[in-house]
Amino acid sequence: MTIKIFTTGGTFDKIYFDANSEFHIGEPIAPALLEEANVAFDYEIESLLKKDSLDMDDADRSRIHASVETDSSNKILIIHGTDSMIDSARYLLDIPHKTIVLFGSMQPARMRRSDAMYNLGVATAAVQLLPAGVYLAMNGQILDPRKARKNHRLGKFETTDT
Amino acid sequence: MTIKIFTTGGTFDKIYFDANSEFHIGEPIAPALLEEANVAFDYEIESLLKKDSLDMDDADRSRIHASVETDSSNKILIIHGTDSMIDSARYLLDIPHKTIVLFGSMQPARMRRSDAMYNLGVATAAVQLLPAGVYLAMNGQILDPRKARKNHRLGKFETTDT
Amino acid sequence: MTIKIFTTGGTFDKIYFDANSEFHIGEPIAPALLEEANVAFDYEIESLLKKDSLDMDDADRSRIHASVETDSSNKILIIHGTDSMIDSARYLLDIPHKTIVLFGSMQPARMRRSDAMYNLGVATAAVQLLPAGVYLAMNGQILDPRKARKNHRLGKFETTDT
Amino acid sequence: MTIKIFTTGGTFDKIYFDANSEFHIGEPIAPALLEEANVAFDYEIESLLKKDSLDMDDADRSRIHASVETDSSNKILIIHGTDSMIDSARYLLDIPHKTIVLFGSMQPARMRRSDAMYNLGVATAAVQLLPAGVYLAMNGQILDPRKARKNHRLGKFETTDT
Numbered sequence: 001m002t003i004k005i006f007t008t009g010g011t012f013d014k015i016y017f018d019a020n021s022e023f024h025i026g027e028p029i030a031p032a033l034l035e036e037a038n039v040a041f042d043y044e045i046e047s048l049l050k051k052d053s054l055d056m057d058d059a060d061r062s063r064i065h066a067s068v069e070t071d072s073s074n075k076i077l078i079i080h081g082t083d084s085m086i087d088s089a090r091y092l093l094d095i096p097h098k099t100i101v102l103f104g105s106m107q108p109a110r111m112r113r114s115d116a117m118y119n120l121g122v123a124t125a126a127v128q129l130l131p132a133g134v135y136l137a138m139n140g141q142i143l144d145p146r147k148a149r150k151n152h153r154l155g156k157f158e159t160t161d162t
Numbered sequence: 163m164t165i166k167i168f169t170t171g172g173t174f175d176k177i178y179f180d181a182n183s184e185f186h187i188g189e190p191i192a193p194a195l196l197e198e199a200n201v202a203f204d205y206e207i208e209s210l211l212k213k214d215s216l217d218m219d220d221a222d223r224s225r226i227h228a229s230v231e232t233d234s235s236n237k238i239l240i241i242h243g244t245d246s247m248i249d250s251a252r253y254l255l256d257i258p259h260k261t262i263v264l265f266g267s268m269q270p271a272r273m274r275r276s277d278a279m280y281n282l283g284v285a286t287a288a289v290q291l292l293p294a295g296v297y298l299a300m301n302g303q304i305l306d307p308r309k310a311r312k313n314h315r316l317g318k319f320e321t322t323d324t
Numbered sequence: 325m326t327i328k329i330f331t332t333g334g335t336f337d338k339i340y341f342d343a344n345s346e347f348h349i350g351e352p353i354a355p356a357l358l359e360e361a362n363v364a365f366d367y368e369i370e371s372l373l374k375k376d377s378l379d380m381d382d383a384d385r386s387r388i389h390a391s392v393e394t395d396s397s398n399k400i401l402i403i404h405g406t407d408s409m410i411d412s413a414r415y416l417l418d419i420p421h422k423t424i425v426l427f428g429s430m431q432p433a434r435m436r437r438s439d440a441m442y443n444l445g446v447a448t449a450a451v452q453l454l455p456a457g458v459y460l461a462m463n464g465q466i467l468d469p470r471k472a473r474k475n476h477r478l479g480k481f482e483t484t485d486t
Numbered sequence: 487m488t489i490k491i492f493t494t495g496g497t498f499d500k501i502y503f504d505a506n507s508e509f510h511i512g513e514p515i516a517p518a519l520l521e522e523a524n525v526a527f528d529y530e531i532e533s534l535l536k537k538d539s540l541d542m543d544d545a546d547r548s549r550i551h552a553s554v555e556t557d558s559s560n561k562i563l564i565i566h567g568t569d570s571m572i573d574s575a576r577y578l579l580d581i582p583h584k585t586i587v588l589f590g591s592m593q594p595a596r597m598r599r600s601d602a603m604y605n606l607g608v609a610t611a612a613v614q615l616l617p618a619g620v621y622l623a624m625n626g627q628i629l630d631p632r633k634a635r636k637n638h639r640l641g642k643f644e645t646t647d648t
Contacts (some may be wrong), residue, residue: 125304
């Protein structure tokens with residue numbers, strides 16, 4: 001079993017860019033994190049996009065959809081900005097026979113304190129243990145994207161009442 | 163649902179102690195890691211032991227067994243040194259109706275580079291998703307303690323060929 | 325001897341703020357860094373401003389000038405954004421009898437990789453060893469603000485030819 | 487001006503070595519720290535020894551002495567374990583025409599929290615600013631090795647009352 005990891009940008013991969021004193025999307029940090037995590041499973045990483053989550057449009061989501069659908073692995077992780085992660089997750093709901101887990105982080109992985117490494121851990125367990133379907137892995141929870149929202153005030157994802 | 167976390171020491175909690183230029187088991191770092199991880203689930207942490215895994219004896223394992231068995235939660239995480247983690251896991255196999263996940267780290271959580279935060283992520287997903295039983299969460303894998311060993315040369319846990 | 329440390333904001337104190345996916349100036353991190361550095365000298369820290377260096381105006385510089393001039397210590401450190409650090413340094417050149425060292429960082433102190441802690445070390449040595457005057461401590465160099473510039477392309481401060 | 491940096495081991499370079507669950511002296515981390523510090527001066531790094539400070543003997547000190555004396559640079563940094571740093575510093579007192587600064591750290595540079603990067607900053611400023619002689623740079627202080635001691639209880643260096 002090989003786990004396929006698609007990176008699309010988002011806070012997870014942000015760096016501080018001095019030239020304009022702002023954060024930018026940097027190179028994917030997932031390879032460095034997985035090496036630090038000392039993992040024993042096989043994986044492939046592919047950088048699909050380097051976008052802030054709010055800048056994603058339907059063309060981007062179509063591209064992600066096609067990449068996931070045609071990939072030879074049926075265990076798929078997607079690193080994604082948190083602001084439109086739920087939209088992208090819903091866009092993938094029609095893909096059969098694959099376990100798809102989206103996650104990101106509230107703090108860039110390159111900060112001294114960040115939820116990125118932890119979320120990577122939750123997501124890699126979820127993608128191995130769950131049946132086919134689309135899931136979010138944020139804040140130590142595994143959520144159904146049809147019943148989830150980002151609570152901006154708390155800085156956490158939560159299940160909607162319904 | 164409240165996840166109960168028992169800490170027992172091990173590499174996970176090691177600090178560098180200048181007075182004798184060696185490591186020691188420090189205070190449990192799990193509370194700080196869970197805050198950094200920005201988790202949304204309820205948990206309780208209890209420090210049972212502060213031991214190097216190789217120093218654990220049957221009295222220690224009895225104590226862990228009793229604590230797990232009588233705890234009101236049926237989702238149990240145990241942070242444990244890696245060298246005798248498998249022995250302790252097997253000692254708990256007779257406990258019914260609880261999902262019990264043991265994990266630790268190869269590098270102390272207080273190192274700049276460590277697998278501790280990642281393993282915490284894997285373990286918290288596993289304890290939520292798996293049925294009752296005893297499991298190990300190391301190196302991004304979920305293992306059955308009856309068929310696992312620590313490969314000291316590779317610094318990784320692996321499944322035995324039974 | 326007590327070293328007085330004035331903080332004014334800048335990259336040094338930046339945090340990543342999820343609500344708008346941008347950096348902000350956070351609380352001064354100098355107290356945490358000095359504790360981590362295990363220093364043995366006496367110091368006082370005072371937060372004067374929380375500004376991006378490019379937003380500083382003459383009113384701000386007057387305020388810094390007054391604070392430095394009237395402070396009871398004659399060893400002064402100023403943590404300052406890098407883009408207008410030289411301007412602020414020149415503004416202080418008329419203050420007699422005090423050793424004044426300005427520094428900041430190219431990467432926020434809260435990043436995993438940052439020059440902040442190192443620059444703090446260079447600056448605290450410089451303020452103890454140098455005679456009265458105004459100095460910059462950046463990139464491991466001690467510079468005269470009348471003959472220094474920030475090389476934006478290299479991301480480093482350098483001495484001007486003259 | 488090129489600063490020459492000799493590494494000799496000590497806590498500064500310690501790693502956690504899982505095979506025997508202890509700390510060991512690892513490869514010199516100074517090159518990585520200087521890159522992270524974004525320094526602009528020229529330097530050369532040479533690994534002389536990889537020893538715990540308490541294991542150093544006169545043969546080691548002779549070797550350090552010879553290396554410093556014959557080096558073409560007259561600005562010398564020595565990264566050294568803290569327990570016998572003062573002895574090694576005194577051994578070098580007869581070397582003329584060179585500014586020699588010894589430093590180390592109480593916590594390994596590879597820990598999340600360490601005084602290593604800060605001490606490197608203090609030392610590199612001291613070696614540039616001080617006249618010929620031998621100095622210690624620890625805890626934000628520049629000390630004369632003939633009048634210094636390590637206070638083990640406080641974990642800090644201090645001046646003796648002679």
